Amino acid sequence: MKGYPLSLVSFVQIKNSNLAEAIETSLDLINYDFSKDIKNIVIKPNLCYYWDYSTGQTTDPKFTAALINLIRTHTSPDLNISIVESDASAMQCKYAFKMLGYEKLAENHNVNLINLSEDPYETVNVTAGKCSFKIMVPKTIQEADLKINAPKIKYTMEPIKLTCALKNIFGCNPYPKKYRYHSRLEEAIVAINKAMKFDLHIIDGNIVSGIQPRKLGLIMASQDPVAIDVAAAEIAGINPKTIKYLKLASKEDLGNTTYIPKGESISQFKKGYPRKTIKNKLMNKTYTLLIRAGLGKRLGLE
């Protein structure tokens, strides 16, 4: 695959709750150095609805704060850092930033909070597979020298199955009614990643959300979003080959479906991840089918 000669993915266990040390180790393991020339940095956490970090659904502001401190230590304390997120069908950034602790983080660490849905943008034409999209690329993202993705590892609805690095960048799409893409979501995820290529992906796997949240104490890092997603899928017990958008992303030169693991063994994290049982899978499918059939409210499920 072009552009990613070495798809290194690091796995680091957080020790003594020291997030900064674990993040630094994860970057050392993939031989990542922050360039001294960087002026503008964008960090994209995963803010999902108004669920806080304890649910494993959203990136912990403590993780983001540790990352900010690390970047400033390695570059310059005067760097312009923006934390970005966009409005979604059921989430307004202004409330998510406040409720999930990012407003406090911004005050304490002198960083900007940018709602990409309110940012000026440029429209670009992108194809992914057989689909064409007009993607709005926000100015803050265009102008960043370094773009860092800070996703979570989560299950999501079929056929996507996994939310991690590539899916988190889908959240940079400023258009709020994101469910409109759901009929061709796999292609849309890839198209948005093509339009906004992120340089570094660091997973906050301290608390993960499987069938329930669990403290896994994991930090992962890679420059390859496909490779890190493949590794995340393996941890979550999903066969990466069954995730079509990973295959498409690789085909579209976004990354490799194979990787070189660095750091600790993946097996301990696979063992600790709260995976779906057959019963969960059956229940989930039934539940999803009933809700999709519009019977959720009528049957008292929503």
Add this chain to the structure above:
Amino acid sequence: MKTVKLGIIGLGYIGKVHLRHSLKIKNACVSATADLSKKALNKAKKAGVKKTFTNYEELLKEPEIDAVIIGLPTHLHLQSAKQAAEAKKHIFLEKPIARNIEEAKEILCTAKKNSVRLMIGYPLRFNTTFRNLKKELENGTVGEAEITHAAYISTGPFMHRAEAHTPIPVPEWWFNKELTGGGALIDLGSHIINLLRWYFGEITDIKSLLGYRYNLNLEDSATCLAKFENGTRAVINVGWFSQGYQLKVDVYGSVKNTTAQHAPSNPILTVFQTLTRGISEFYQPHYAELQYFVNRVINDQSPSPSGEDGLKDLEAIAKAYKNQIRLH
């Protein structure tokens, strides 16, 4: 027997719940609904409601309507309830009765002046488990209730479920204290305070400790210490912070301890109950309270929980907001 013709004002979350159940209750029919959302009105039409309005004032002009069910946001309770009373419609009003005591008094005054029945929606009073606890307390099997722990912990207005196909946005008014009158204490606390007042009589003193986990200008949790006129002391915990659901009352009496709780049944059971009975166990109290309201209207009797109950609950809540405990 007379059929009560109902108008439903507001088809948001609770309005839809009321519509669903109103269509099933005996001796009543839903004549009209009003909401700003045309989509919601179309759904109501499909469900069999003949008349729909985007302005509830038009609904109130309908002479055939005997009573209205108001499920609007709290800041619209005063205006809508007053107008309904002036239009001589009996009123079923969602809790809390209003944002503050002044508004609640105005609603009560207008209802009285126009001789219409006013009931406040507190479904816990119609829940079999909580009704059984009331019986236990009344027949003496618990002895004297010395201490009570009550908890109502849920997602509150942040109820979107990860599994839902279409995400559910939180209506903007929920974030605005001016429009809600408060946070979890007025929203969930009103249920518990109303229930405990029903069990133990009026509150003689109450203090609160509020939580702000989500950094909003309204509390997302509250712990209250309350004393009732019968001497019972209560610890009340309410919160919007959890994806888990807990609605439970523990009573520690001089003879025995007892517990009542309302828990959602598992999805399979819920589907089974809905298909076989038309209503799941979880929503049975919502159905029962509407049936009760309709029966009271037919028999020309005052309903309970009444508007006065709603006011007393709000007075206790106002006192709790005023008497805040600060811990460091």
